[in-house]
Amino acid sequence: MTQRKSLDLLAFTAMIIFCLIMGAQQTAMKDIAFDLSPTLQVAIRSSLAACMIWCIMFAKNESFNWRPGALKFALLAGSFMGVEFLLLGKALLYTSAAHSVVFLYSAPIFTALLLHFKVKEERLQLVQWLGILSAFVGLALAFLGGSSLTASASGDVWVGDALAIAAALVWSLSTVTIRGSVLAHISVKQTLFFQLLACSVVLFVYAILMEPLVVHVHSSLIWNMVFQTVVVSFAAFLIWFWLLNHYVAAQISGLSFITPMFGVMFGVVLLGEPLEMNFLVGAALVLCGLVCINRKVTKLSEATSTANC
Template sequence: MKTVTAISRRNWRPRVGWGVPVAWLTLCAVWSSTWLAIKIGLRDLPPISFVAIRFLIAIIVLLAVSIGRTRLLPLRRNDYAVLAITGVLMFAVNYTLLFWGELHVSSGLAAVLQATIPIFGMIFAHWMLPDEPLRLQKLAGAIIALGGVTLICGRLLGFNGPLAFWGGLGVVFGAASAAYANVLVKARSIQLAPAMLAAWQMIFGIAPLLVLGFAIDGNPARFHWTAMSVFCLLYLAVIGSALTFLLLYWLLPRLTVAQLQSISLITPPGAVMLGWSLGGETFPLSSLLGAAFVLTGIWMIFRKPDKREPFIQEG
């Protein structure tokens, strides 16, 4: 479960074979399914500890495949501070709010609301990255998408109660924190293999969650472990986190930015369909309309702009 944001173009790409479409389709399928796996796992596992244990397992897997293949430590001492800040924002704040939010909203709506990461990333990049100014097309897309979020959250408040509203708002706030983390990492230009960058962020992010989870949720050995909750945990950790990170970074030099970013448009509808077909979730017309606005706005943000289009200047 990872939205593609700031990815730089390469002047060259390795030869594309059958492995590329398989990897791309795998990412679409897995990232469409993680939302339902979270929803099902939350039936037995508390959200804070669920997040912490998921990424603890993912860290172990990433380290196991990285040792002897890439440098494990950042080059600069200051990089640790950036990794700590972004790790807390991405994995402690974002995922805790996401898991807690899914206690109160459907998995499909959570996927749609989390898909706002590129919108917030675009706004933060306007102020933090001089070479990524905010253009009119992207601004229009952001307004449309945020209008969809407003429609969804308004429906949650009016028909599902305050907890559903705050759950949806929490998912959106988590998306904003994840977007800021993504932009900050790009702004600081950390020289570290992507898999290890993610592993270090996970380490800093789950450290407070392990302590907080033990204090609030108690000893994990006493949780209501079932075969399904164990399956969901391992699926999210190994397939939904470690494998998808590795596949994403393998695809980076092999696909265009547009091809990678298209995953962000496919996973929310996929999550909605899986939630409806396998999870028994229902989606009122207003929520589907809001989701359509969100995806339309994201498409406008990703669409290649007209070269003559002006950008927004401050002052």
């Protein structure tokens, strides 16, 4: 087994690039939300990314590991992933990309709480409980900040914020499914392949049955979808697992909390979204809480990022 290295300049740079990519995805989705529904956006990119992962496994002659229950739990985690992005897509129709990324990345809070009661080895310590308290206070402040936001035509920003929090909760269920099942012991590529496959099926079915299939095709939409598919759902995945294979996971995942900061930055700079002081204070408290919680849940970094790629 290859000895994993400590964090160096190359790993730090790669992790910053990864966080930039993941922080940009909500902005990219919202930018074309009224030309192509977010549900269809994620359905298309997930199916294409699954094909790319299968091609990599085929090229490397990697076979699927059919441990008992692996397929069942992978499809369950993928279904959770589909519901997560369905909720996130709906959230982006009401709230800003900045709000959605902060609320979505509160998922480790719920993951830590669920694992505290499910896995004996994952019991929370005092510093993690303080982190959860800080994060929940921050969520409350950030949520109340939505009342003055003008990013939504309907003004129902609180609906979008609530949907983004619900998406974070579902993301945590996906993570716990991976962490507490046979999926924790099989190839991450295989897990992600079935996650993306199940996610795309859930979202395609919902879009066909529940949404008007209206698409306004233009060059910006095409390039946006290329970015989401090749960069967000595929290249980011390759960067992350290259880092996991070569560097200490705890040190790498410790940098992942900066993703919401990039998400907020992209929303403000690229979409011109306004920010309220109580949202900024709340987001800061959430980030502080995530740093504290991260000390306990760094071993979950591989499964957590897989669910969101």
